Amino acid sequence: MAAAPQKIEAAQTRLDAMELPKGGFTAAARADALDRVTRMGLPGPRDEYWRWTNPAGLNAVAPAAAAPFHPKDEPANFDVFDRIRLVFVDGVFDEDLSDDPVVNGVELVRLQEADDRDIHWAQPVYGVLEAAGQKPVDRPYAALNTAAASDGILIRVTGKASKPIHIDYRHQSEESDPVLHHVIKLEEGAELTLLESGPAGARFNIVTEIDVAPRAVLHHLRVQGREQQRQALTHIFARVGEEATFKSFTMTANGALTRNECIIDIVGDDARAHVAGAALGDGKTGPFHHDDTVFVTHAAERCESRQVFKKVLKNGAKGIFQGKILVKEGAQKTDGYQISQALLLDEDSQFLAKPELEIYADDVVCSHGSTTGAIDETALFYLRSRGVPHAEATALLVLSFMADAIEEIDDEALRDDILSRLEGWLSRHRS
Amino acid sequence: MLEIKNLRVELEDEDKKILKGVDLSVGTGQVHAIMGPNGSGKSTLSYVLSGRDGYKVTDGTAALNDEDLLDMEPEERAAAGLFLAFQYPVEIPGVGNMTFLRTAVNSQRKARGESEYSAGEFLKIVREKAKSLKIDANMLKRPVNVGFSGGEKKRNEILQMAMLEPKMCILDETDSGLDVDAMKLVAEGVNALRSEGRSFLVITHYQRLLDHIKPDVVHIMADGRIIKTGGPELAMEVEKNGYSDLLKEHGISEEMA
Numbered sequence: 001m002a003a004a005p006q007k008i009e010a011a012q013t014r015l016d017a018m019e020l021p022k023g024g025f026t027a028a029a030r031a032d033a034l035d036r037v038t039r040m041g042l043p044g045p046r047d048e049y050w051r052w053t054n055p056a057g058l059n060a061v062a063p064a065a066a067a068p069f070h071p072k073d074e075p076a077n078f079d080v081f082d083r084i085r086l087v088f089v090d091g092v093f094d095e096d097l098s099d100d101p102v103v104n105g106v107e108l109v110r111l112q113e114a115d116d117r118d119i120h121w122a123q124p125v126y127g128v129l130e131a132a133g134q135k136p137v138d139r140p141y142a143a144l145n146t147a148a149a150s151d152g153i154l155i156r157v158t159g160k161a162s163k164p165i166h167i168d169y170r171h172q173s174e175e176s177d178p179v180l181h182h183v184i185k186l187e188e189g190a191e192l193t194l195l196e197s198g199p200a201g202a203r204f205n206i207v208t209e210i211d212v213a214p215r216a217v218l219h220h221l222r223v224q225g226r227e228q229q230r231q232a233l234t235h236i237f238a239r240v241g242e243e244a245t246f247k248s249f250t251m252t253a254n255g256a257l258t259r260n261e262c263i264i265d266i267v268g269d270d271a272r273a274h275v276a277g278a279a280l281g282d283g284k285t286g287p288f289h290h291d292d293t294v295f296v297t298h299a300a301e302r303c304e305s306r307q308v309f310k311k312v313l314k315n316g317a318k319g320i321f322q323g324k325i326l327v328k329e330g331a332q333k334t335d336g337y338q339i340s341q342a343l344l345l346d347e348d349s350q351f352l353a354k355p356e357l358e359i360y361a362d363d364v365v366c367s368h369g370s371t372t373g374a375i376d377e378t379a380l381f382y383l384r385s386r387g388v389p390h391a392e393a394t395a396l397l398v399l400s401f402m403a404d405a406i407e408e409i410d411d412e413a414l415r416d417d418i419l420s421r422l423e424g425w426l427s428r429h430r431s
Numbered sequence: 432m433l434e435i436k437n438l439r440v441e442l443e444d445e446d447k448k449i450l451k452g453v454d455l456s457v458g459t460g461q462v463h464a465i466m467g468p469n470g471s472g473k474s475t476l477s478y479v480l481s482g483r484d485g486y487k488v489t490d491g492t493a494a495l496n497d498e499d500l501l502d503m504e505p506e507e508r509a510a511a512g513l514f515l516a517f518q519y520p521v522e523i524p525g526v527g528n529m530t531f532l533r534t535a536v537n538s539q540r541k542a543r544g545e546s547e548y549s550a551g552e553f554l555k556i557v558r559e560k561a562k563s564l565k566i567d568a569n570m571l572k573r574p575v576n577v578g579f580s581g582g583e584k585k586r587n588e589i590l591q592m593a594m595l596e597p598k599m600c601i602l603d604e605t606d607s608g609l610d611v612d613a614m615k616l617v618a619e620g621v622n623a624l625r626s627e628g629r630s631f632l633v634i635t636h637y638q639r640l641l642d643h644i645k646p647d648v649v650h651i652m653a654d655g656r657i658i659k660t661g662g663p664e665l666a667m668e669v670e671k672n673g674y675s676d677l678l679k680e681h682g683i684s685e686e687m688a
């Protein structure tokens with residue numbers, strides 16, 4: 001079915017205003033993606049998949065202005081961890097702020113540099129996982145990203161990475177609009193922890209393609225900054241091989257618009273894929289709209305997937321969850337789990353959820369649930385009766401609410417890092 | 432210590448009177464017991480004293496050492512020295528028992544202008560007190576009351592009481608759901624906390640707890656009022672004859688109680 005003319009026109013207008021790199025090894029993938037997005041068009045208000053998130057701000061040729069943090073308010077991001085830090089300022093790589101990209105067991109290069117070459121290890125991944133993730137739902141912005149990405153990091157892990165790799169995004173220009181595309185390839189048995197932090201621009205579009213080979217392990221932890229006005233659209237496309245582990249956790253605090261899509265294909269037997277998120281929004285300090293859209297496909301036997309998403313919303317903040325588990329024919333003994341929950345701290349906030357299961361195998365265990373609730377008054381009274389003041393008791397109950405999502409972070413130090421960020425946010429947003 | 436005068440309480444959302452003029456005075460260092468049939472208003476009294484939402488005080492006063500309790504927030508009452516051991520302790524998943532205890536103790540210390548305990552200092556104190564209540568280290572690490580047995584929950588209440596060192600302790604049906612050994616352990620914990628400066632109000636349906644925590648005064652509550660006050664022998668009387676005679680004497684039908 002051909003896309004609606006308005007959608008096609010929106011894509012054309014947007015593309016006309018963009019600079020599209022020709023690319024070296026990515027040239028064919030870029031051309032293919034350009035062709036796809038031109039035919040798909042950009043999301044329109046009548047698209048089922050965009051029913052609850054208005055794409056207008058993303059479709060606009062120029063982003064709405066978004067004030068960055070004053071540099072002195074910039075939170076410390078993973079500073080206590082021994083890691084390789086790679087810094088992008090408004091989508092432009094900053095060599096001076098970045099560490100030498102030397103990590104045992106890892107080959108690391110920028111997309112912009114590598115794209116001078118015609119042949120590269122990233123070629124079989126770049127735009128390939130993205131294209132595969134376009135079925136059964138169109139993800140035009142991901143195709144647009146493949147076509148237009150100006151830079152990104154290509155990471156190939158061959159052993160156990162000696163330290164985490166940290167991509168640190170900085171936002172300094174009110175009108176920046178970066179398009180970044182990362183490729184992460186974990187070879188058989190390899191292990192990596194990937195950290196991401198901060199808003200990459202006033203509006204940003206990031207695609208990360210992750211290929212996890214058999215028995216490889218990826219831990220991904222992302223914190224999406226405290227800035228109020230920025231608009232974020234991210235896609236993770238992961239392919240998970242036999243006995244491999246993929247774990248991704250995202251904490252989001254603030255942001256006028258965030259849509260995090262995570263598309264996971266489990267293709268090898270006995271693999272594990274967990275994706276979790278904790279989002280905090282307070283409409284009092286600016287509009288907050290947060291959308292987690294997840295699609296997990298089981299195409300192999302005895303695999304386990306978990307989706308655990310928690311949102312804490314107040315003062316008119318809005319949360320969205322669209323999550324699907326698709327179990328293909330033959331994917332026997334699948335263990336699929338999905339939970340999305342919102343804690344509404346007042347009556348002005350809203351949570352909309354669409355949990356879906358589609359199962360074509362007969363021997364599987366899949367469950368999903370979604371709840372919306374308020375603070376438990378009995379628990380609140382219990383804490384207060386022990387002398388804990390109202391605001392602190394509420395904060396404890398919020399942390400209690402988010403605990404299952406935070407539990408998804410395996411590393412204790414990283415878990416504590418996230419906990420203290422959550423506590424910090426809660427203490428800044430007491431009323 | 433605790434002075435309650437003509438306390439009348441209704442439900443906030445419903446036109447239902449629950450406490451119909453309660454008078455009660457607990458002296459410093461004393462142990463009072465309140466007994467009474469189910470539904471007579473014992474838990475309501477404990478909730479109203481500790482400041483739970485949902486109740487409307489229509490008349491009367493309640494003071495702790497001459498401070499008006501009814502005007503304070505629950506956390507202020509706690510900092511002033513009031514403690515309620517819940518009939519049904521609340522589970523709080525994802526919050527470690529130790530974190531909960533330390534937050535509570537330090538909040539109260541802060542409210543009273545005292546210095547807060549460091550994590551190390553606190554750990555030492557809590558371990559000691561937990562040991563005497565046979566609470567193992569595991570229970571301190573687990574989330575508050577989650578997966579605790581009935582006995583563990585009640586022991587955890589007593590541990591909180593031991594850590595918070597309140598002046599006025601209200602124990603609501605601390606014996607309910609416990610076997611004899613568990614009840615003895617809880618009673619020992621309470622007895623260890625008895626002191627000249629600390630008072631107790633022990634709410635119970637049965638006399639058996641009072642064999643272990645010896646009260647100075649026993650009150651019988653029915654239909655939202657204290658209908659009789661006496662010494663420990665009053666508890667024995669109830670144990671032997673039940674509440675029927677007492678209720679009849681006061682013109683209260685069994686359903687009303």
Ligand SMILES: Nc1ncnc2c1ncn2[C@@H]1O[C@H](COP(=O)(O)OP(=O)(O)O)[C@@H](O)[C@H]1O
Pocket residue numbers: 442449467468469470471472473474475476485
């Ligand atoms: N929140 C409430 N909502 C409705 N009824 C209540 C509530 N609290 C207490 N009651 C009613 O008030 C009466 C006294 O209850 P309660 O104080 O729990 O008695 P006791 O502890 O002596 O068994 C009962 O009839 C009970 O049903």
Ligand SMILES: [Mg+2]
Pocket residue numbers: 473474475518603604
């Ligand atoms: Mg009761």
